[in-house]
Amino acid sequence: MPIPAQPDDLAAALRVAGVEFDDSSVTRALYSSDASLYRVVPSAVVKARNAEDVIAAHGVARELRVPVTMRGAGTSIAGNAVGSGIVIDTRRFNRILDIDRDGRTARVEPGVVHADLQRAAAPHGLRFGPDPSSHSRCTVGGMIGNNACGSRALGYGRTVDNVESLRVLYGNGELALEQGGRAGGVTAARLAAVGDTNLAHLRTEFGRFGRQISGYSLEHLLPERRRVDRFLVGSEGSLATVLEATVRLVDDRVDRRMLVLGYPTMADAADAVPALLAAAPGRLVACEGMDSRIVGLVRAKGSPVPDLPRGSGWLFAEVAGEDAVRRLVTAGAALDTKLVDDPREAAALWRIREDGAGLAGRSLPTPAYGGWEDAAVPPENLGAWLRDFEELLRVHGLQGIPYGHFGDGCIHCRIDFPFRPGDPASAGVFREFMTACATRLRDYRGTLSGEHGDGRVRGELLPLMYDEASLALFRQVKAVCDPDGILNPGIIADPVPITDDLRPVRPQAPVRTGLRLVHDAGDLGAAVHRCTGVGKCVAPKTAGVMCPSYLATKDERDSTRGRARVLQEALDGGLLRGGLNDPAVAEALDLCLACKGCSSDCPSGVDMATYKSEVLHQRHDVTGMRRPRSHVFLGQLPRWARLTAPLAPLTNLLLRVKPLAGLAKWVAGVDHRRSLPRFASPTLRRATDTSRVAEAPADVLIWADSFTDHFFPESGLAAIRFLESHGLVVRVIQEDACCGLTWITTGQLDRARTLVARTVRTLAHHVRSGIPVMALEPSCLATLRSDARELCDAEETDVVASGVLSFAELVERLDLPLPDLTGVEVVAQPHCHHSAVIGWDTDQRLLERAGATVTKVPGCCGLAGNFGVEKGHYEVSVAVAETHLLPAVRAHSDAVVLADGMSCRVQLGDLAGVSTRHLAELFASRV
Numbered sequence: 001m002p003i004p005a006q007p008d009d010l011a012a013a014l015r016v017a018g019v020e021f022d023d024s025s026v027t028r029a030l031y032s033s034d035a036s037l038y039r040v041v042p043s044a045v046v047k048a049r050n051a052e053d054v055i056a057a058h059g060v061a062r063e064l065r066v067p068v069t070m071r072g073a074g075t076s077i078a079g080n081a082v083g084s085g086i087v088i089d090t091r092r093f094n095r096i097l098d099i100d101r102d103g104r105t106a107r108v109e110p111g112v113v114h115a116d117l118q119r120a121a122a123p124h125g126l127r128f129g130p131d132p133s134s135h136s137r138c139t140v141g142g143m144i145g146n147n148a149c150g151s152r153a154l155g156y157g158r159t160v161d162n163v164e165s166l167r168v169l170y171g172n173g174e175l176a177l178e179q180g181g182r183a184g185g186v187t188a189a190r191l192a193a194v195g196d197t198n199l200a201h202l203r204t205e206f207g208r209f210g211r212q213i214s215g216y217s218l219e220h221l222l223p224e225r226r227r228v229d230r231f232l233v234g235s236e237g238s239l240a241t242v243l244e245a246t247v248r249l250v251d252d253r254v255d256r257r258m259l260v261l262g263y264p265t266m267a268d269a270a271d272a273v274p275a276l277l278a279a280a281p282g283r284l285v286a287c288e289g290m291d292s293r294i295v296g297l298v299r300a301k302g303s304p305v306p307d308l309p310r311g312s313g314w315l316f317a318e319v320a321g322e323d324a325v326r327r328l329v330t331a332g333a334a335l336d337t338k339l340v341d342d343p344r345e346a347a348a349l350w351r352i353r354e355d356g357a358g359l360a361g362r363s364l365p366t367p368a369y370g371g372w373e374d375a376a377v378p379p380e381n382l383g384a385w386l387r388d389f390e391e392l393l394r395v396h397g398l399q400g401i402p403y404g405h406f407g408d409g410c411i412h413c414r415i416d417f418p419f420r421p422g423d424p425a426s427a428g429v430f431r432e433f434m435t436a437c438a439t440r441l442r443d444y445r446g447t448l449s450g451e452h453g454d455g456r457v458r459g460e461l462l463p464l465m466y467d468e469a470s471l472a473l474f475r476q477v478k479a480v481c482d483p484d485g486i487l488n489p490g491i492i493a494d495p496v497p498i499t500d501d502l503r504p505v506r507p508q509a510p511v512r513t514g515l516r517l518v519h520d521a522g523d524l525g526a527a528v529h530r531c532t533g534v535g536k537c538v539a540p541k542t543a544g545v546m547c548p549s550y551l552a553t554k555d556e557r558d559s560t561r562g563r564a565r566v567l568q569e570a571l572d573g574g575l576l577r578g579g580l581n582d583p584a585v586a587e588a589l590d591l592c593l594a595c596k597g598c599s600s601d602c603p604s605g606v607d608m609a610t611y612k613s614e615v616l617h618q619r620h621d622v623t624g625m626r627r628p629r630s631h632v633f634l635g636q637l638p639r640w641a642r643l644t645a646p647l648a649p650l651t652n653l654l655l656r657v658k659p660l661a662g663l664a665k666w667v668a669g670v671d672h673r674r675s676l677p678r679f680a681s682p683t684l685r686r687a688t689d690t691s692r693v694a695e696a697p698a699d700v701l702i703w704a705d706s707f708t709d710h711f712f713p714e715s716g717l718a719a720i721r722f723l724e725s726h727g728l729v730v731r732v733i734q735e736d737a738c739c740g741l742t743w744i745t746t747g748q749l750d751r752a753r754t755l756v757a758r759t760v761r762t763l764a765h766h767v768r769s770g771i772p773v774m775a776l777e778p779s780c781l782a783t784l785r786s787d788a789r790e791l792c793d794a795e796e797t798d799v800v801a802s803g804v805l806s807f808a809e810l811v812e813r814l815d816l817p818l819p820d821l822t823g824v825e826v827v828a829q830p831h832c833h834h835s836a837v838i839g840w841d842t843d844q845r846l847l848e849r850a851g852a853t854v855t856k857v858p859g860c861c862g863l864a865g866n867f868g869v870e871k872g873h874y875e876v877s878v879a880v881a882e883t884h885l886l887p888a889v890r891a892h893s894d895a896v897v898l899a900d901g902m903s904c905r906v907q908l909g910d911l912a913g914v915s916t917r918h919l920a921e922l923f924a925s926r927v
Helices: 008-017 025-030 051-065 114-124 140-146 186-196 199-205 228-232 264-279 290-298 322-332 345-354 356-360 381-394 423-442 455-464 468-481 524-528 548-553 562-574 583-588 597-601 608-622 628-652 657-666 704-710 713-724 739-745 747-767 777-787 787-791 795-803 807-814 832-838 841-849 874-883 886-889 900-912 919-924
Strands: 045-047 069-070 086-089 096-100 105-108 162-172 176-178 240-248 256-263 284-291 313-320 336-340 399-407 409-416 700-702 730-732 773-775 804-806 825-828 854-855 896-898
Touching: 008 051, 008 186, 025 045, 025 562, 025 583, 051 069, 051 086, 051 162, 051 240, 051 777, 069 240, 069 524, 086 105, 086 356, 086 730, 086 919, 105 114, 105 256, 105 313, 140 290, 162 228, 176 186, 176 228, 186 199, 186 264, 186 468, 199 468, 199 919, 256 264, 256 345, 256 700, 264 284, 264 313, 284 290, 284 345, 290 313, 313 322, 313 345, 322 336, 322 886, 336 345, 345 356, 381 399, 381 409, 381 423, 423 455, 468 919, 524 608, 548 777, 548 874, 562 608, 562 795, 583 608, 597 608, 597 832, 608 747, 608 787, 628 657, 628 704, 628 739, 657 841, 704 713, 704 777, 713 919, 739 747, 739 777, 747 773, 747 777, 747 787, 773 777, 773 807, 773 919, 777 787, 777 795, 777 804, 777 807, 777 832, 787 795, 787 841, 795 804, 804 807, 807 841, 807 919, 825 841, 841 854, 874 886, 874 896, 886 900, 896 919
Parallel strands: 045 086, 069 086, 700 730, 700 773, 773 804, 825 854, 825 896
Antiparallel strands: 096 105, 105 240, 162 176, 162 240, 256 313, 256 336, 284 313, 284 399, 399 409
């Protein structure tokens, strides 16, 4: 085992080598964990840009005998991507060098993201076959390291089956191109000799079935196979480092159909797999098992789920050809089946499957963890093994929800191991269960890992799967490729104990919170440990909202996962000794837009906007640290608007004077490049005050939130025109009722609690009257549905959260006639909170029913309340807008730009000079 060098020596050597590295506490904290149970703090992180950087870092490691661990997106769930020496992040080492359409190959650098490779191959009618659930962010280098498989490996093969050549750097310093059956250099010759002298053993113990991933794949050293490149696949970076790969592509023009088969239990679904495989040989592309409890969790979050066949366990089968579908229906003997013809329905179901790890981690009363995550057996044994596995769970007092690649005999499961903070002995149940499962698995000739590798979590258990002769061969090939043991030590050949470096058992400091943190029993430590590192937030492209600042900066620190890691370190007493007051915490949270995208997009339910509010409260309200000026002024914007309302025309006139406007921006902490808001005169409430006139009872009530009332009353007036055009009597609630959003986002929770309590009491009275109550500003409505529950436990809070409707929800509930929008092109920027908390499906459905052509812009506008106008945030705010919004507006220059949220409207006005409309304004313009 290599001995880490002194930090100063390592930093000096890396500096001389000319590589970019970071050895700060915050960066080491960010890279101390992957998506596994483990935490190992590196000495330095190298952010490689090319092969030369990797070679130089390896040279330093060999010279100083420092461990090297390669890392792509950091989604490894077995602890394969954490190490104590140098961690090399390859995400910027990411060129697609060539797509050979005729030869059906792609030549790529290791940091290429799987989804980017798919996008590059798609115009040629091709795709890279394996597709792990983390395909939106996992790298090809990581897939090669772990022999990733994914749902469609059944039809297209594992990563190893699709590798044509590798350019590698062995741990011994040799550079080599390992290609097909051709002999490479000295190291390859020595590996071939290992195969030649152990023929009988390799033929009987290795490559027994498709998902035998554990250990080293020594079958590829047999003379009849002799593929050193494929032997290196799945070695978890412990033998060689990939500098370039040529991978096979497959035809993506096949007509694939999705068939869902329902069964009484997951074990019954597993029993059906052999018959399905036999019914459609070569035609079954994917066959995935999904438990009803995971689907139920999605529904509980309010996310739409397509109708599914009867049953508590389902098989999601993707099959080529209609005749094969008929054969599967007959052979499956299911309770019920459904052929999913709608591509959107199919995509929604596959998304649930892809988010399985994160969803399963939060599907039980207590947190569930990976560990016994990827075991596989020959498919004919799957039903029996699954029943044995569930019995082992019961005997050990554990719960877990199995799902996975049933067509390949591979089961995933997150388990509620009783890890107790501050009690390392609680890991004993973990060890006992893992050992019992590994022992029972031998009866089925199964494998500890059916994908993802052994890593730290299963390496110690390999003697329960392989005999001593096999283990000796592992050590032998390790010595050939990496004689000094610098490459990812502790993996496969020299495994560390599975209970060393466990992350969940670190002590957590209790924090008395200002928010209720209703989903985590008021425990901020439990809340931030929701993040298991699955890394959906570090996808370089997204169709959702999370995480806008990461999309702009591509810095791990600015991802939801990165911020969660920093908060974990601060609360656990790790690298950040200053707790929540540590400067690194403020630095990590500074570029969080509080968009709430993670609250809906993160499979583990991380809500960084809420955590940021709590941390700001702790720093400023609890410990008394001075608040930034922008928090004082922008955080109380509704208050200043209310005080300014009687003098709005004069205020607007004065703010047009540049020196006065500049002074106002300086006082408020606003960037000088930003506009100042124009105050409404009159406000919505004043313009609609009919308190002294006797009129008919109202059919609809409008809540005048602070932003609509004081800045965009035209939205409310348009809603009134539209509703009155259909014969409804509309009134605006005249009581002052502010949701407290700006106080919440700036952490002024004590004041926010008072405001919210008063507002929910006021609105609850109107909701209980039975008259529909409507809100126009999505961020304020979202506050009632989410943040209000974090601040108040009064019964009225739930009444208001479920009773106040958006404009689109009201129109749909009342089944009002829609305007004719035939021929109207709409570019819609849903407010982040609208997407994350309320959901924009109703709005889109109404627009399409009305005849409009709709382009929905993903992601955030970049302004996000006070964030985008504050000094220090302008460049990132603009960069966020440039990820999706501004390109969409430029590409559809003649379209109506729809933006219900004040932030989105201001951003578009400031950066693009674009006039925007609220949905109510668009509908009212056609009556």
